[in-house]
Amino acid sequence: MLEISNLHVSIGDQTILKGIDLTVKPGEVHAIMGPNGSGKSTLSHVLAGREGYEVIEGSVRYEGKDLLGLSPEARAHAGIFLGFQYPVEIPGVNNMYFLKAAINARRKANGLKELDAFDFIQMAKKKAGLVGLDESLLQRAVNEGFSGGEKKRNEIFQMAVLEPQLAILDETDSGLDIDALRIVAEGVNALRDPERAVILVTHYQRLLDYIVPDYVHVLSDGRIVRSGGRELALTLEEKGYGWLKEAAAT
Amino acid sequence: MNTAADMVARYCAELASIAPTLPAAEVPWIQQTRNKARDDFARLGFPTRLQEAWHYTNVGALQRRFFALESTDFSVGQSTIEPLLYPGLDCHRLVFVNGVHAPELSAIGALPKGVELENLATALTRTPEQLEPFLGARGQQTEHAFNALNTALLRDGVCLRLAPNTRLDKPLHLLFLSTGEARENCAQPRNLILAAAGSQAVVLESYHSLDEAACLTNSCSEVILEADAKLQHYKLQEENHQSYHISSLQVQQARDSHFESHLLSLGATLARHELNVDLNGEGARCDLNGLYLGNDRQHVDCHTEIRHMQAGADSRQNYKGILDGRARGVFNGRVYVHPQAQQSNAEQSNHNLLLSANAEADTKPELEIYADDVRCSHGATVGQLDDDMLFYLRSRGLPEDTARGLLILGFARNLLEQMPLKTISARLEQKLIDILSQSHGLKSLI
Ligand SMILES: Nc1ncnc2c1ncn2[C@@H]1O[C@H](COP(=O)(O)OP(=O)(O)OP(=O)(O)O)[C@@H](O)[C@H]1O
Numbered sequence: 222m223l224e225i226s227n228l229h230v231s232i233g234d235q236t237i238l239k240g241i242d243l244t245v246k247p248g249e250v251h252a253i254m255g256p257n258g259s260g261k262s263t264l265s266h267v268l269a270g271r272e273g274y275e276v277i278e279g280s281v282r283y284e285g286k287d288l289l290g291l292s293p294e295a296r297a298h299a300g301i302f303l304g305f306q307y308p309v310e311i312p313g314v315n316n317m318y319f320l321k322a323a324i325n326a327r328r329k330a331n332g333l334k335e336l337d338a339f340d341f342i343q344m345a346k347k348k349a350g351l352v353g354l355d356e357s358l359l360q361r362a363v364n365e366g367f368s369g370g371e372k373k374r375n376e377i378f379q380m381a382v383l384e385p386q387l388a389i390l391d392e393t394d395s396g397l398d399i400d401a402l403r404i405v406a407e408g409v410n411a412l413r414d415p416e417r418a419v420i421l422v423t424h425y426q427r428l429l430d431y432i433v434p435d436y437v438h439v440l441s442d443g444r445i446v447r448s449g450g451r452e453l454a455l456t457l458e459e460k461g462y463g464w465l466k467e468a469a470a471t
Numbered sequence: 472m473n474t475a476a477d478m479v480a481r482y483c484a485e486l487a488s489i490a491p492t493l494p495a496a497e498v499p500w501i502q503q504t505r506n507k508a509r510d511d512f513a514r515l516g517f518p519t520r521l522q523e524a525w526h527y528t529n530v531g532a533l534q535r536r537f538f539a540l541e542s543t544d545f546s547v548g549q550s551t552i553e554p555l556l557y558p559g560l561d562c563h564r565l566v567f568v569n570g571v572h573a574p575e576l577s578a579i580g581a582l583p584k585g586v587e588l589e590n591l592a593t594a595l596t597r598t599p600e601q602l603e604p605f606l607g608a609r610g611q612q613t614e615h616a617f618n619a620l621n622t623a624l625l626r627d628g629v630c631l632r633l634a635p636n637t638r639l640d641k642p643l644h645l646l647f648l649s650t651g652e653a654r655e656n657c658a659q660p661r662n663l664i665l666a667a668a669g670s671q672a673v674v675l676e677s678y679h680s681l682d683e684a685a686c687l688t689n690s691c692s693e694v695i696l697e698a699d700a701k702l703q704h705y706k707l708q709e710e711n712h713q714s715y716h717i718s719s720l721q722v723q724q725a726r727d728s729h730f731e732s733h734l735l736s737l738g739a740t741l742a743r744h745e746l747n748v749d750l751n752g753e754g755a756r757c758d759l760n761g762l763y764l765g766n767d768r769q770h771v772d773c774h775t776e777i778r779h780m781q782a783g784a785d786s787r788q789n790y791k792g793i794l795d796g797r798a799r800g801v802f803n804g805r806v807y808v809h810p811q812a813q814q815s816n817a818e819q820s821n822h823n824l825l826l827s828a829n830a831e832a833d834t835k836p837e838l839e840i841y842a843d844d845v846r847c848s849h850g851a852t853v854g855q856l857d858d859d860m861l862f863y864l865r866s867r868g869l870p871e872d873t874a875r876g877l878l879i880l881g882f883a884r885n886l887l888e889q890m891p892l893k894t895i896s897a898r899l900e901q902k903l904i905d906i907l908s909q910s911h912g913l914k915s916l917i
């Protein structure tokens with residue numbers, strides 16, 4: 222589904238990603254962990270098509286096609302979803318209105334009939350209930366004045382509505398209380414099926430108790446320095462990242 | 472006709488020649504008022520950029536181009552105005568064509584006791600003595616060339632008078648239509664709203680062109696709010712892009728009165744909206760909201776002056792500009808606080824969104840505060856669409872132009888939301904959407 226090979230990315234004259242190789246197959250859940258500043262969000266943004274990054278080497282293929290030449294909206298239409306680490310507040314743009322526009326833009330791009338207001342609202346309310354997002358938030362401006370946890374729930378809500386093929390969740394668990402964490406995890410698990418894949422960026426092994434990953438990768442200084450199964454997260458939890466550096470040095 | 476003085480002389484000559492045909496021409500004070508104003512205009516001429524108040528706005532084009540004042544017969548049918556009305560808005564309606572009342576298009580209907588609503592020409596003829604205190608020597612800014620030009624004609628407009636504790640039962644919709652046919656015309660509406668103690672009204676002024684002819688609108692309105700009176704005022708300006716729109720609105724507010732203004736400026740090649748409010752009594756309050764759009768080479772200038780003359784009054788101003796193409800937007804907001812106006816509250820903000828590299832926004836707050844116990848704040852920004860917001864929307868699948876359109880609408884939204892009358896705000900929002908969908912991809916979604 223996703224093949225990242227030898228990806229080098231810079232911002233300005235600083236190289237942030239220094240050769241990432243990662244293959245994600247349908248049905249898989251990959252967790253990416255790693256110290257602050259190691260490049261996890263950069264990778265997420267590059268996959269979603271944010272401007273301001275320069276790919277200096279390497280390639281990314283999605284469903285067999287070059288991903289990097291596509292606009293962010295084209296990627297969304299192809300089923301990629303990014304849950305932001307810091308969701309932006311957008312004053313004056315109504316959450317429901319925006320989401321209806323988003324889902325219909327995607328349906329249109331894929332040759333499907335657009336949802337009418339009634340069907341959309343029914344569906345959105347159901348999904349909001351599923352992820353425990355207070356319905357009153359639906360009528361507010363996108364993320365405006367939302368608490369940190371509400372913003373993250375809103376990301377999961379949008380994911381649930383858009384039903385992406387590949388969800389990249391950048392620290393969606395940070396700032397969530399225990400109940401919210403469980404709900405977010407349920408949201409992700411509900412989406413799990415043999416056709417879809419998830420990349421979870423997280424600092425906490427706790428999330429992985431709820432969403433059991435197939436692979437865990439450690440990103441450090443722009444490289445994946447270790448990959449393993451779920452048990453790698455437990456080791457990291459216990460030992461931190463220091464031992465990886467020592468292991469790398471010897 | 473090639474100097475500014477020649478052009479001023481031409482206006483004065485036309486004013487003199489039509490003077491005998493003007494309403495109430497035989498009433499001495501009216502005659503004197505017109506003559507004095509004509510002399511003032513002859514002396515002042517059109518303003519130049521050397522004058523502080525016109526520093527950002529060049530009306531030089533008006534020195535080269537004559538807009539006829541003499542009225543001709545216009546045949547405007549009911550079907551022409553139909554699209555300009557607000558479905559669902561039950562209202563009293565007065566229509567003016569090139570500044571002259573069109574009774575056949577107007578619909579005043581029954582009025583509550585104590586409310587007088589008529590066109591100014593009728594009021595001038597019917598009760599000139601009652602209007603003298605407002606339109607005579609006291610009612611004009613003699614150093615203002617456009618006001619002088621308007622007063623020199625003093626022909627028509629609306630005259631709304633509310634007795635104490637009365638309420639205009641329905642909103643009043645004033646339509647000002649400009650039409651050129653074979654020539655370029657000047658419309659000079661003169662409006663007077665006198666709201667006695669405890670009275671209330673809602674007024675919507677809308678300015679439209681009926682064709683592509685260039686017209687000059689020079690409108691002058693005076694509002695007097697006595698104690699506890701309330702006026703909710705809306706103004707939509709959507710004249711064609713050849714036209715010039717100059718307007719001034721003077722508001723006098725007594726104790727505990729409330730004036731609320733909502734402006735949407737979309738049209739004209741040059742639009743100037745002056746709004747001067749004197750807060751003359753404790754507890755008086757004004758809320759001024761304005762949204763102005765410019766594209767191509769449009770120039771739009773919002774010029775406000777609020778004078779806190781007594782203690783304990785509040786003023787709030789919130790103006791926003793959306794500027795595309797080579798348009799230029801100006802906000803000049805002056806707040807004056809008199810030494811005895813303690814506990815004044817004055818807030819002012821002006822935010823501008825530039826949609827193209829060639830658009831320009833000038834914002835100039837002027838605070839003159841002579842009292843020490845006051846709360847005054849002002850903030851101004853000029854910026855572009857936020858990249859993070861754009862990316863967020865696009866990452867969810869919105870095409871770039873739609874995302875831009877939504878953000879622009881989002882920028883304007885709080886001003887629309889502040890309009891208490893939803894039939895009006897919904898219509899104005901649709902106008903914004905229509906304009907944005909010409910350059911942005913909103914249409915397919917709404
Ligand atoms: N716009 C930018 N300009 C310059 N440097 C940047 C920019 N964005 C990110 N960086 C740098 O790139 C590096 C990687 O940042 P990134 O946000 O990808 O880290 P991260 O792994 O997501 O960290 P965290 O765990 O704190 O979220 C950091 O050193 C950061 O300072």
Ligand SMILES: [Mg+2]
Binds near residue numbers: 263
């Ligand atoms: Mg990050």
